[in-house]
Amino acid sequence: MNDTKNKVVLIVGLGMIGGSIARGLKKANPQRRIIACDTDIESLQQAVDDGIVSQVGELAELSALADIIVLAVPPLTVCELLPEILKFMAPTALITDVASVKSHIFTSSQQFSEEDLANFVPAHPIAGSEQSGYAAAVSDLFEQRNVILTPHAGNSTDSVAIIHALWRELGANVLGMTRFRHDEVLAATSHLPHLLAYAIVDVLLKQEQSEDIFRYAAGGFADFSRLASSDAKMWSDIFVANSAAVEKVLDDYIQSLLEFKKAIQNKQHGKLEESFGAAKQARENFISQHFKPKKQEEMISNQLSFSVQPGGQVAGSIRVAGDKSISHRSIILASIANGITRVTGFLEGEDALNTVAAFREMGVTIVGPENGALTIYGVGKNGLQPPRKPLYMGNSGTAMRLLAGLLSAQSFDSELTGDESLMERPMSRVAEPLRSMGANIDTGDSGTPPLKIHGSKLTGITYEMPIASAQVKSCLLLAGLYAEGETKILEPAPCRDHTERMLQGFGYEVAVNEEEGASKVVGGADLQATEIDVPADISSAAFFLVAAAITPGSDLTLQHVGVNPTRIGVINILRDMGANIESSNERLVGGEPVADLRVRYHPLKGIVISEAQIPLAIDEFPVLFVAAACAEGETLLRGAQELRVKESDRLDAMAQGLNALGVTVETYQDGIKITGGKISGGAVDSFGDHRIAMAFTVAGLRAESSIDIANCTNVATSFPNFVELATEVGMRVTAQKS
Numbered sequence: 001m002n003d004t005k006n007k008v009v010l011i012v013g014l015g016m017i018g019g020s021i022a023r024g025l026k027k028a029n030p031q032r033r034i035i036a037c038d039t040d041i042e043s044l045q046q047a048v049d050d051g052i053v054s055q056v057g058e059l060a061e062l063s064a065l066a067d068i069i070v071l072a073v074p075p076l077t078v079c080e081l082l083p084e085i086l087k088f089m090a091p092t093a094l095i096t097d098v099a100s101v102k103s104h105i106f107t108s109s110q111q112f113s114e115e116d117l118a119n120f121v122p123a124h125p126i127a128g129s130e131q132s133g134y135a136a137a138v139s140d141l142f143e144q145r146n147v148i149l150t151p152h153a154g155n156s157t158d159s160v161a162i163i164h165a166l167w168r169e170l171g172a173n174v175l176g177m178t179r180f181r182h183d184e185v186l187a188a189t190s191h192l193p194h195l196l197a198y199a200i201v202d203v204l205l206k207q208e209q210s211e212d213i214f215r216y217a218a219g220g221f222a223d224f225s226r227l228a229s230s231d232a233k234m235w236s237d238i239f240v241a242n243s244a245a246v247e248k249v250l251d252d253y254i255q256s257l258l259e260f261k262k263a264i265q266n267k268q269h270g271k272l273e274e275s276f277g278a279a280k281q282a283r284e285n286f287i288s289q290h291f292k293p294k295k296q297e298e299m300i301s302n303q304l305s306f307s308v309q310p311g312g313q314v315a316g317s318i319r320v321a322g323d324k325s326i327s328h329r330s331i332i333l334a335s336i337a338n339g340i341t342r343v344t345g346f347l348e349g350e351d352a353l354n355t356v357a358a359f360r361e362m363g364v365t366i367v368g369p370e371n372g373a374l375t376i377y378g379v380g381k382n383g384l385q386p387p388r389k390p391l392y393m394g395n396s397g398t399a400m401r402l403l404a405g406l407l408s409a410q411s412f413d414s415e416l417t418g419d420e421s422l423m424e425r426p427m428s429r430v431a432e433p434l435r436s437m438g439a440n441i442d443t444g445d446s447g448t449p450p451l452k453i454h455g456s457k458l459t460g461i462t463y464e465m466p467i468a469s470a471q472v473k474s475c476l477l478l479a480g481l482y483a484e485g486e487t488k489i490l491e492p493a494p495c496r497d498h499t500e501r502m503l504q505g506f507g508y509e510v511a512v513n514e515e516e517g518a519s520k521v522v523g524g525a526d527l528q529a530t531e532i533d534v535p536a537d538i539s540s541a542a543f544f545l546v547a548a549a550i551t552p553g554s555d556l557t558l559q560h561v562g563v564n565p566t567r568i569g570v571i572n573i574l575r576d577m578g579a580n581i582e583s584s585n586e587r588l589v590g591g592e593p594v595a596d597l598r599v600r601y602h603p604l605k606g607i608v609i610s611e612a613q614i615p616l617a618i619d620e621f622p623v624l625f626v627a628a629a630c631a632e633g634e635t636l637l638r639g640a641q642e643l644r645v646k647e648s649d650r651l652d653a654m655a656q657g658l659n660a661l662g663v664t665v666e667t668y669q670d671g672i673k674i675t676g677g678k679i680s681g682g683a684v685d686s687f688g689d690h691r692i693a694m695a696f697t698v699a700g701l702r703a704e705s706s707i708d709i710a711n712c713t714n715v716a717t718s719f720p721n722f723v724e725l726a727t728e729v730g731m732r733v734t735a736q737k738s
């Protein structure tokens with residue numbers, strides 16, 4: 001369906017961008033027919049002589065011949081040309097463009113509606129240079145560069161898929177944004193810098209000795225003014241088309257200049273140095289994060305540590321970030337569904353964003369996330385494209401294991417990698433059962449990543465999981481969607497069932513037999529797009545549940561928390577310990593139970609944690625151990641060896657930290673015993689584990705002096721605004737670079 005290789009492409013505007021598209025498409029498929037129109041006859045002739053373009057002519061005539069029309073012209077010209085193109089083009093043909101502004105098309109005097117432009121999928125390649133004209137065109141301009149699609153409500157999934165495929169053929173990474181967000185972001189990152197470059201040249205030009213100034217201007221001027229060599233018509237168009245967004249960011253910039261002016265007038269050396277220092281640091285961070293390969297030293301120098309002052313309060317009403325497990329699954333299932341899925345409440349943490357990036361790499365158009373909202377243009381069960389590079393799953397075991405199941409059944413090969421912690425985690429637990437379904441997977445030494453997956457035809461199996469792992473279960477269910485026959489997974493104890501619930505939401509039948517502990521799918525059916533509202537993550541809420549439970553005087557409400565029965569171990573265990581947790585406003589949101597939870601202080605007592613609760617609270621133990629340290633008497637957990645193979649060895653990491661804070665702890669191969677008592681202050685290490693870092697932050701509420709927590713950067717994997725929310729409710733935590 002989205003094979004664009006043989007489509008006739010009309011390039012309207014054969015300048016640097018249009019010419020590069022023509023060259024790139026011709027290189028990708030020398031047989032392809034490319035036709036072009038432009039007001040510059042010489043460029044057209046050159047392209048014909050180069051063998052790139054096979055036919056040139058008038059817009060009306062060529063529009064009728066094309067399958068895909070690429071408008072490589074300035075933003076206002078896009079609006080001017082559209083009426084004529086719409087009149088002459090074939091009804092099945094599609095249009096895309098390259099303009100650096102997107103909203104203006106719908107607000108222009110031509111008054112196009114989204115319906116009028118159903119066949120127009122707007123695009124903006126973030127590539128180019130200050131050069132212009134066909135002579136500057138190169139075939140690899142878009143390779144590994146970002147192209148932002150801004151599809152609108154009038155576009156079908158098929159149209160979006162075809163335009164996506166066209167840009168992918170040029171080697172681009174295809175991202176998605178709403179047109180509103182696109183225009184805001186571009187105003188700040190591209191339009192403003194261009195304006196400043198034009199302005200500085202203009203200022204110097206108007207100085208009396210402008211000749212001298214230009215003659216002696218050294219590197220700084222040349223660097224700064226490079227963008228002022230850009231095409232004048234194009235850029236005047238861009239500012240007119242994006243005037244509202246540019247005006248907003250320009251006001252901020254003018255304000256900043258006035259502040260600098262005042263500091264210079266008043267010779268405020270310290271203030272200038274501070275502002276310059278902050279800007280220098282911000283730029284270096286941004287360069288190291290986004291442009292250079294991450295080197296070990298840079299990662300370490302970018303490490304955050306937390307400093308927690310003793311005491312503080314826990315009061316108010318908050319909504320924590322979206323559920324990580326559900327966020328991952330929403331992307332995976334929506335990507336392979338037919339149709340357009342909208343997701344709200346999505347967790348914009350690094351783990352889930354790596355999953356978004358992986359599916360984009362496999363050809364799925366994903367718009368957002370913007371304030372937790374995403375639109376996913378599903379490509380259908382067999383529509384994923386072979387990834388062009390290893391898929392990086394960051395810190396996320398869930399993403400790697402779930403994708404292993406899905407990718408095993410594709411018709412292409414793939415490779416999954418991750419960060420230092422993930423590269424140490426056990427993958428045989430998924431590789432082995434997948435192999436018995438017919439999968440062809442190579443793991444690294446001792447069953448660890450990278451996973452090299454050779455797509456295969458799979459056959460359903462019945463698999464009795466040796467451990468209650470939702471990741472393993474979900475991996476096999478995803479493989480089972482493609483397998484011949486029935487795939488049945490038996491779990492030794494109930495573990496989270498989001499995959500089963502969400503599959504049903506996508507119209508895929510899953511047979512769940514709770515008594516038997518079985519989940520079953522039959523391969524071969526399709527998924528239909530749906531709407532998903534991701535509840536707040538109970539695993540993130542857990543830090544605040546414990547915070548309020550251990551702090552005298554606290555009264556905290558957590559809104560819209562996912563309270564799926566397979567996830568509420570933390571509530572059960574805390575209540576067993578004596579915590580006062582009230583649940584209200586219980587409702588079902590998109591197949592997942594949700595409630596508001598109110599927690600008030602009540603003294604806790606130590607307990608023996610029932611083994612049945614372990615899979616239901618598997619991620620919440622670090623903070624539950626903090627609760628145990630604040631409880632009267634001993635708390636004992638056994639049968640929890642799984643905690644040794646999470647993002648860190650959580651039994652050892654917590655035991656070491658609690659020990660350092662003066663708490664009496666004993667560990668076992670499969671558990672821990674904690675004796676409640678005083679928490680002193682001190683220095684602890686999170687070992688790069690987000691949940692250990694947040695657990696020790698909570699411990700600060702009952703500590704006698706401050707707690708310094710090292711290696712906290714990974715909090716961003718699951719709970720990017722943790723420090724802000726913790727501060728909002730009255731905890732005394734600050735993050736700093738270490």
Ligand code: S3P
Nearest residue numbers: 325398468469470471472618619
């Ligand atoms: C998860 C399952 C759990 C949990 C992880 C998320 C999931 O792992 O620890 O954070 O989304 O399926 P296991 O099921 O392997 O214990």
